[in-house]
Amino acid sequence: MSGADFKIGDLARATGTKVVTIRYYETIGLIAPPGRSEANYRRYDTAALDRLRFIRRCRDLGFSLGDIRELLDLSSETERPCDEVNQITAAHLAEVEKKIADLQALAVELRRISTSCHGGGTISNCRILDAITPD
Amino acid sequence: MSGADFKIGDLARATGTKVVTIRYYETIGLIAPPGRSEANYRRYDTAALDRLRFIRRCRDLGFSLGDIRELLDLSSETERPCDEVNQITAAHLAEVEKKIADLQALAVELRRISTSCHGGGTISNCRILDAITPD
DNA sequence: CCTTGACCCTATAGCGACTATAGACCGTAC
DNA sequence: GTACGGTCTATAGTCGCTATAGGGTCAAGG
Secondary structure: OOOOOEOHHHHHHHHOOOHHHHHHHHHOOOOOOOEEOOOOOEEEOHHHHHHHHHHHHHHHOOOOHHHHHHHHHHHHOOOOEOHHHHHHHHHHHHHHHHHHHHHHHHHHHHHHHHHOOOOOOEHHHOHHHHHHOOO | OOOOOEOHHHHHHHHOOOHHHHHHHHHOOOOOOOEEOOOOOEEEOHHHHHHHHHHHHHHHOOOOHHHHHHHHHHHHOOOOEOHHHHHHHHHHHHHHHHHHHHHHHHHHHHHHHHHOOOOOOEHHHOHHHHHHOOO
């Protein structure tokens, strides 16, 4: 069935996650403690691989571990309405868009500040520090 | 000279910084420990106010406390070349621009994922979860 | 004079999402 | 047998705060 049998390092390579991070996900209960080998090594099956891949993908999309926990919980309650998933996604998108807007405003200011330096001067007549200084 | 005499709460209000944050800046050595009143209250002068205002402004511009420390150190070494200030600013700008690009790529994906939901379904046939799931 | 309330003090722990370190065990190739 | 890479646990550190507990100080009002 869920045939293959991975050590934590295999899982790490297969998902692009660091070994310590996988163990961290276990300690916070995001993934279940797997079985152990004779030598007390963690042994994962393909279900664990799929779950971790999903988690990684969500992290790449910028979801928080809290969001991911909700998405994983929802994904197993097949009768709940899909709307809840969409709400999480939409809220996250809104956050990302806000962050972009904030950073763009920041970049405008930083460019203005940066161009105020025309090189060669000393700190004592530094235009950048003037530009940063309030008033 | 540096006439006025502020309690920490006054400084907080004047700069839009929380009291605990000011004390935190003191513990990490970003601002110097000020004098104390009879009752052991911190007492700040206008130089401290200016320094904290500068720090706040830099934080609003997204500089790390490490960067701010360097900027403050540089600002007192009046004979050093201004280039070092510009380098810090330029590096920060580059980071901000990279973050914007990353977030924009993310937003594109999230919008694609979000529009795959057409409402009313249940988790079992949720297109969003499909869209997030790798492969 | 006493109480109330707003302010101040220190010390410590917690947040998110890891990352780093120390010290030990396991398993295979030479 | 020993060197190397992988695994184990436990603990502390990162960044920039924020929260909590348990006090002391001070001015105004009753």
